[in-house]
Amino acid sequence: MTIATRFASALDQETAQGPTEAEFLPVRLARAAARTLAVDGAGLSVVDAAGRRIPLGASNPDASCAERLQFTVGAGPCTAAQETRQPVFAVLADLRRRWTTYADLLTAQTPFRAAVALPLREDLAGAGALDLYFTDETAVLDLDVFAAVAVGEMVTAALTEAAVWSDWPAERGPDWLHGPEAVRRAAVLRAAGRASLALETDAATALVLLRGAAYAAGRSVEEVAEDLETGRLDLDDVVPPGRA
Numbered sequence: 463m464t465i466a467t468r469f470a471s472a473l474d475q476e477t478a479q480g481p482t483e484a485e486f487l488p489v490r491l492a493r494a495a496a497r498t499l500a501v502d503g504a505g506l507s508v509v510d511a512a513g514r515r516i517p518l519g520a521s522n523p524d525a526s527c528a529e530r531l532q533f534t535v536g537a538g539p540c541t542a543a544q545e546t547r548q549p550v551f552a553v554l555a556d557l558r559r560r561w562t563t564y565a566d567l568l569t570a571q572t573p574f575r576a577a578v579a580l581p582l583r584e585d586l587a588g589a590g591a592l593d594l595y596f597t598d599e600t601a602v603l604d605l606d607v608f609a610a611v612a613v614g615e616m617v618t619a620a621l622t623e624a625a626v627w628s629d630w631p632a633e634r635g636p637d638w639l640h641g642p643e644a645v646r647r648a649a650v651l652r653a654a655g656r657a658s659l660a661l662e663t664d665a666a667t668a669l670v671l672l673r674g675a676a677y678a679a680g681r682s683v684e685e686v687a688e689d690l691e692t693g694r695l696d697l698d699d700v701v702p703p704g705r706a
Contacts, residue, residue: 465498465612472497473620484637487624488519491617495592496521498613499605503574503595505529506582506617508639509544514651517643518590524572525595526643530682531567533647534673538564540593543579547589549607550579553599563677575599580610582618592617646684653687660697675700 463471472494481489488506496504503525506518515533520526532538538561539550553576557565568574576599582590592614596602625636650672657668669683676683689695 465609466616469494469498469613469616484624485641486519487621487638488641489521490519491620492519492521492525495594495613495617496525499594499610501594501601501605502597503528503572503593505540505593505595506590507540507544507593508590514647515541515544516639516647518638519641519643524574525593527682528568528572528574528577528595529593529643530684531571532564533650534676534683535561535563535567536670536673537561539577539579540591543581544589544591547581549581550577551602552577552579553602573597576602578602578605578610580614582614590618590621646688649691650683650687653690656690657697657701661701671701 473490475497476490476493480486492504492506496502503521505520505525505528507515507529508518509515517526517529517533520529529540532540539552539557542548542560543550552560554565554569557568557577572595574595574597576596578594578596580592580594582592584590592610594605594610621636621638624638650669651665654665654669654672657672658665661668661671672686673683676686679686686695686700690697690700
């Protein structure tokens with residue numbers, strides 16, 4: 463059975479199991495990728511033209527957590543793959559050497575001990591990446607890299623085809639850009655924008671401050687942003703006066 467046939471079969475199974483809404487297409491693709499490549503987790507993300515990192519979908523909650531942790535600390539294998547447009551292979555020693563904080567959080571909050579990040583072909587949404595996660599770092603050696611690259615190409619093709627054959631406002635983008643994880647990330651960007659006005663700084667600096675506050679509290683930056691939006695936290699609770 464060819465890689466394309468295996469991936470198509472896995473995607474059909476995931477589609478049959480649902481959810482089937484257009485915004486969940488990246489979730490189905492991530493699950494199909496994990497099934498096809500026999501990895502413990504997979505995630506899809508994209509960096510848009512404005513430089514914003516948007517999570518599209520993940521195969522399981524641990525893979526979603528791994529992406530949020532990477533965004534919270536602002537560095538990691540997927541970020542490196544998207545910036546350099548080169549594959550990144552990282553077992554636990556590599557993670558600890560290159561991204562110590564991320565490695566500490568990853569091992570504490572997920573079962574993953576290695577990651578492979580593959581840049582995807584750029585499309586209308588921006589520079590994408592496919593993250594593959596492993597609970598056993600030695601399993602990285604068994605990964606069929608050719609198959610992984612091929613799956614990445616098929617993921618990009620599926621997202622592009624879905625965008626081409628649907629109607630969507632140019633300012634909003636395709637429906638698959640607005641899944642649950644992307645909606646949570648949008649709340650972070652809104653929080654950073656409001657914080658930048660309140661603190662009289664730029665949005666990038668405000669995001670760094672939110673990330674620092676989230677890390678200090680042992681939380682993801684999404685959780686902090688949600689609390690700011692709902693009023694459970696005030697900005698002064700997150701970034702004390704004078705810290706900015």
